[in-house]
Amino acid sequence: MPHDPPLLEAHAASVTFRGGIGRPDVHALRQVSVTLPAASIVAVVGESGSGKTTLTRLLLGLDHPGSGQIRYAGTDVAAMAPPARTAFRREVQAVFQDPFAAFNPFYRVDRALVLPARRFGLAATDRAARALAADCLAKVGLRPADTLGRFPHQLSGGQRQRLMVARAIMLRPRAIVADEPVSMVDASLRATILETLYRLCVDDGIAILYVTHDLTTAYQVADRVVVMRSGQVVEEGAAEAVIGNPSHPYTRALVAAVPPPDPLRTGWLDADAPTMGLA
Template identity: 70%
Template sequence: MLLEVDKVEVAFGGGIGGGPRKLALRGVSLGLPAGRPSILAVVGESGSGKTTLTRLLLGLLQPTAGVVRYGGREVAAMDAAARAGFRREVQAVFQDPFGAFNPFYPVDRMLLLPARRFGLADSRAAARALAEAALTQVGLRPAETLGRYPHQLSGGQRQRLMVARALMLRPRVLVADEPVSMVDASLRATILQNLFDLHAQHGISLLYVTHDLATAYQVADRIAVMRHGEVVEEGDAEAVIHAPRHPYTRALVAAVPPPDPTVSWGLEDGLEGEAPA
């Protein structure tokens, strides 16, 4: 596996003042395969453990039990050099990216610093050109974005900034937690297309967390369905949508509205047939 969690458990609370102990993940094994780059969508209701899973995969949280591995190596046991490689190669787009920004610096830093540090640009001008191209790709105007502080941007603009950063850095793996949750419908399709192009053109593997089964089906090779901290079903996207095995997955599929005929989602082949009478 390229990036995986292996029988991980995450417990919150239970300490002094921590409230009752709660298992956010219970025995979850999931991953992106090595070899051919792929897209794994993780869907599930609010509180099912999706963000907790992404924080584990990014090395931001330690599991209470089980192991997180990148390239077959346990992330927690990596030496400094391996960890630097992991940090460079596995990038994130967060659900609510406010916490990912340093409030004291203009947002330029988020793009310009890694461009220089990771050797993508050998001059300030080259870094700026890369940043401007990436911003334009996600529908942000460089002149109206560079020079601003995080709080001067909307949630959707911050989210797009993170996608722009990912476009620019071209990681091996992108972990995207609700990457378009704060963006309106018209932009959503464009940004998802950006992410898909990153995968298709640059061989980036993507873990895509979403509430939205329709876009999961649209972009993913495989879909994992989470509920109450467990993976209740995982498989080929086609199979999970058209022949769901778990009752919860069946309920999710049945709840997807019929496709809007004015929007091409590639869903014309029968999702509406699964809707309840």
């Protein structure tokens, strides 16, 4: 039986930013291969400037690699014909670090949900789209009545972040690429948002690529961890192996930098920890 291709994949992808006069080129990604299998959570960790955001932009089809390929269900994203591209745009959704940048400040929040629901044919009328939006808001713990009529600046950062997750799940994606989705929210909300992403994978089979600086949460949610440094993948494997028993010196240094006492073993997914709503 032929092997199914992975859901989303970077294959030997390289990106170089030209430096301009007197400045060197930046090799943001060098031959990076990363695989996101269906219904799994893969964390991408690495220090600032290691190429994580550059990689997520490729995986979302927002930029194309200078060499190498991004493949969705085995098809080169750069070479997709319009119908496949439309499906890709719906099926692979983004959650960004700064949710404010993702919303047009001049429109009320409902527009950001109703328009894509209509555009992708998930609702036949504005009224049906609003009902669908309300369901998705409830799923991320937002009250539709308090949210839909507001402008983005009238919501808190954490509410905006959850709004972006609501919009992503409304489109019934097969994958969510989340670039530092919780680095700008406080600790309690971080747990709520990560729990939502975790449940989307476990309950709904949505694959999650979770980009973070934070090894603790990577360990808590991810099946696999990819460690990046200076535009390259330096280590990759099961979360317990990479974080529990790192083989690359850089990963060891990252693990050693996690503050004590052994926070890797405590948290919202731990059996002994407060469940924070996890049954």
